[in-house]
Amino acid sequence: METIERAIDPSHMKISDEIAIQIRAMNKWYGQFHVLRDINLTVHRGERIVICGPSGSGKSTLIRCINRLEEHQSGQIVVDGTELTSDLKNIDTVRSEVGMVFQHFNLFPHLTILENCTLAPIWVRKVPKEEAEETAMHFLRKVKIPDQAHKYPGQLSGGQQQRVAIARSLCMKPRIMLFDEPTSALDPEMIKEVLDTMISLAEEGMTMLCVTHEMGFAQAVANRVVFMDQGQIVEQNTPREFFNNPQSERTKMFLSQILGH
Amino acid sequence: MSDTHAQTVPFVRDTMLPQAAPPAGQAGAVRWLRENLFSGWVNTVLTLLGLLALFVLVKEMAPWFLHSVWNANTLTECRQIVADRWGPDATGACWAMIRERWPQFLFGFYPSNLYWRPVTALVLLFVALAPVLFPGVPRRLMVFSVLYPFLGFWLLWGGSIWLPVVAILGFVIGYAVWRVLQRRSPLLALLGGIVAALVWWLFLAGPVNEALTSALPLGLEMVRSDRFGGFVLSLTIGVAAISLSLPLGIMLALGRQSDMFLIKTMSVCFIEFIRGVPLITLLFTASLLLNYFLPPGTNFDIILRVIIMVTLFAAAYIAEVIRGGLAALPRGQYEAGNALGLNYFQAQRLIILPQALKISIPGIVSTFIGLFKDTTLVIFVGLLDPLKGITDAVRASTDWKGIYWEPYIFVGAIFFLFCFGMSRYSMHLERRLKRDHR
Ligand SMILES: Nc1ncnc2c1ncn2[C@@H]1O[C@H](COP(=O)(O)OP(=O)(O)OP(=O)(O)O)[C@@H](O)[C@H]1O
Ligand SMILES: [Mg+2]
Numbered sequence: 001m002e003t004i005e006r007a008i009d010p011s012h013m014k015i016s017d018e019i020a021i022q023i024r025a026m027n028k029w030y031g032q033f034h035v036l037r038d039i040n041l042t043v044h045r046g047e048r049i050v051i052c053g054p055s056g057s058g059k060s061t062l063i064r065c066i067n068r069l070e071e072h073q074s075g076q077i078v079v080d081g082t083e084l085t086s087d088l089k090n091i092d093t094v095r096s097e098v099g100m101v102f103q104h105f106n107l108f109p110h111l112t113i114l115e116n117c118t119l120a121p122i123w124v125r126k127v128p129k130e131e132a133e134e135t136a137m138h139f140l141r142k143v144k145i146p147d148q149a150h151k152y153p154g155q156l157s158g159g160q161q162q163r164v165a166i167a168r169s170l171c172m173k174p175r176i177m178l179f180d181e182p183t184s185a186l187d188p189e190m191i192k193e194v195l196d197t198m199i200s201l202a203e204e205g206m207t208m209l210c211v212t213h214e215m216g217f218a219q220a221v222a223n224r225v226v227f228m229d230q231g232q233i234v235e236q237n238t239p240r241e242f243f244n245n246p247q248s249e250r251t252k253m254f255l256s257q258i259l260g261h
Numbered sequence: 262m263s264d265t266h267a268q269t270v271p272f273v274r275d276t277m278l279p280q281a282a283p284p285a286g287q288a289g290a291v292r293w294l295r296e297n298l299f300s301g302w303v304n305t306v307l308t309l310l311g312l313l314a315l316f317v318l319v320k321e322m323a324p325w326f327l328h329s330v331w332n333a334n335t336l337t338e339c340r341q342i343v344a345d346r347w348g349p350d351a352t353g354a355c356w357a358m359i360r361e362r363w364p365q366f367l368f369g370f371y372p373s374n375l376y377w378r379p380v381t382a383l384v385l386l387f388v389a390l391a392p393v394l395f396p397g398v399p400r401r402l403m404v405f406s407v408l409y410p411f412l413g414f415w416l417l418w419g420g421s422i423w424l425p426v427v428a429i430l431g432f433v434i435g436y437a438v439w440r441v442l443q444r445r446s447p448l449l450a451l452l453g454g455i456v457a458a459l460v461w462w463l464f465l466a467g468p469v470n471e472a473l474t475s476a477l478p479l480g481l482e483m484v485r486s487d488r489f490g491g492f493v494l495s496l497t498i499g500v501a502a503i504s505l506s507l508p509l510g511i512m513l514a515l516g517r518q519s520d521m522f523l524i525k526t527m528s529v530c531f532i533e534f535i536r537g538v539p540l541i542t543l544l545f546t547a548s549l550l551l552n553y554f555l556p557p558g559t560n561f562d563i564i565l566r567v568i569i570m571v572t573l574f575a576a577a578y579i580a581e582v583i584r585g586g587l588a589a590l591p592r593g594q595y596e597a598g599n600a601l602g603l604n605y606f607q608a609q610r611l612i613i614l615p616q617a618l619k620i621s622i623p624g625i626v627s628t629f630i631g632l633f634k635d636t637t638l639v640i641f642v643g644l645l646d647p648l649k650g651i652t653d654a655v656r657a658s659t660d661w662k663g664i665y666w667e668p669y670i671f672v673g674a675i676f677f678l679f680c681f682g683m684s685r686y687s688m689h690l691e692r693r694l695k696r697d698h699r
Binding site for chain 1: 591593594596597599600601602603604607611612615616619694696
């Protein structure tokens with residue numbers, strides 16, 4: 001992992017004081033099971049945060065709470081100034097501001113790539129069809145697959161599908177992007193093409209929260225690494241400090257396992 | 262590991278081999294026969310037994326078909342002709358009966374000078390179906406498909422033209438109210454639209470209809486429901502129930518999946534109750550019990566009642582078939598829709614249902630085929646279905662008393678045509694919607 005250089009020079013990182021996501025004393029249970037315990041996390045606009053931790057530690061649950069795919073039971077989540085409550089209007093507002101990329105792509109198999117990308121802009125944002133298609137082609141060019149626009153997801157490779165999924169989210173012009181292990185379902189040679197896409201997104205100053213085990217990616221683009229275990233945030237730090245100078249025992253153990261020492 | 266091999270390891274092909282034909286016996290009919298009919302002795306024995314059965318069947322049935330009589334006025338005459346031509350022991354089909362009585366099989370006791378009306382309705386049915394079934398047909402024809410139910414009703418039963426018009430107006434009014442209230446709140450708009458349409462139908466449509474009719478009496482001669490019979494009856498009930506049961510089935514399936522307790526419970530109870538009772542029970546309910554529940558003096562058409570019951574029956578089955586399709590979709594599809602900001606109805610309409618319905622096509626079409634064949638059960642509430650109702654009527658006549666196979670074969674063949682058509686269409690649809698090439 002040391003071989004990957006920092007893609008983004010930390011001195012150029014333009015992080016505003018504006019707060020994109022504010023999570024305060026948030027708790028969540030699945031039935032009796034306390035998955036997320038007293039989560040406090042502040043994300044500034046333009047920040048790129050990598051969340052890591054052992055399996056079952058609640059990483060997915062945490063980022064799925066941010067766009068209300070999961071409901072939290074206590075505490076507060078404020079996204080772009082909108083608090084997530086049971087109010088459907090707020091949920092819709094937040095969801096149209098926040099893009100999400102899933103481990104298993106979740107493209108719509110009955111629609112072409114282009115239709116996948118234009119569906120939400122047309123129906124949610126009420127953008128005219130031509131304009132939505134233009135935007136979609138713009139983002140498909142950006143993820144380097146404009147020539148696949150009229151194929152169906154089933155005809156694309158895993159890496160291509162994941163890049164389409166990223167383009168589909170970008171078509172909604174989100175201000176925040178969430179990634180849940182975007183590369184874990186991919187073969188090694190496809191991981192790079194997806195990571196490259198994410199890096200270029202980061203370079204443009206997108207606010208990103210990314211659950212991943214790609215520690216090289218974390219070092220290259222993250223401002224901050226958040227380490228979770230048993231539903232709690234155990235440690236957060238800059239990548240440099242986090243990898244070279246982990247504080248807690250749990251972090252050390254996790255790093256030694258994942259880095260194969 | 263031989264020496265030769267070692268020597269040939271560095272190898273570059275310089276000439277490409279031409280394509281060669283497969284060895285004899287490995288291609289064409291011989292190979293097909295060997296692989297499919299005579300591979301191994303079990304298979305060979307089964308093939309021979311099958312051929313024997315086929316032979317016996319054809320040998321027994323062929324003479325009867327070959328000795329068909331097309332021109333005769335009575336069954337006795339038919340038998341006489343067969344005996345004269347093929348000997349006293351010969352049997353032969355008497356299709357002359359079909360030749361004479363086919364209008365009855367098709368139209369029941371519909372007035373014969375008005376046959377053009379059901380025929381027009383049938384032709385227009387195909388026009389109305391075309392844009393629904395085939396994407397190549399111009400979308401604008403869909404307007405006709407939407408209006409067809411009213412037109413078809415008017416053609417079949419006749420009466421004042423204003424009745425279907427005021428019925429359509431109810432939908433227009435409901436839609437207008439829905440549009441106006443839509444900006445306030447979707448739920449209010451839905452309720453408002455339904456209430457407005459109901460108020461129109463229940464209280465205003467009647468007087469308006471009468472006023473218009475007396476002002477401008479346009480219309481067709483009325484045909485009462487008891488004149489309906491044969492395939493006109495079967496198709497009317499079948500087509501109406503098929504087109505009504507699909508949307509109802511979809512709603513029930515979604516209701517059963519709903520998070521809202523009341524809607525879910527009601528859907529489950531409805532589905533389980535309807536599936537738990539035989540269709541005939543429902544038909545009897547339609548013909549007898551509804552009369553007790555309805556205010557006295559209301560004349561609620563028997564065919565309409567049967568259509569409602571058959572629709573409810575089929576909808577319960579379709580709901581279960583679609584539930585299977587919904588369950589087959591990965592959770593990720595719902596989540597991706599939600600994450601993109603689509604609301605419940607948009608996600609269902611654009612993402613979930615297209616996929617779930619595609620998976621459910623074979624089951625849905627099976628239900629439709631079953632429904633269409635079940636329309637013959639209306640005989641039990643006194644309607645003249647083609648299979649038993651009309652056949653019995655024909656056999657009750659002195660001319661054709663004693664005829665047995667021919668009417669059933671004829672009616673069966675027509676049913677087969679429709680059902681086979683539906684089945685082929687469903688296979689065509691599955692192929693057309695096939696998307697994943699993995
Ligand atoms: N719908 C659910 N109902 C009950 N328990 C659940 C549910 N979803 C997740 N869990 C539990 O919550 C815990 C956290 O799950 P989560 O998916 O957030 O973990 P994760 O950190 O993303 O793990 P991984 O790295 O394997 O994806 C796990 O113990 C899991 O078993
Ligand atoms: Mg996870």
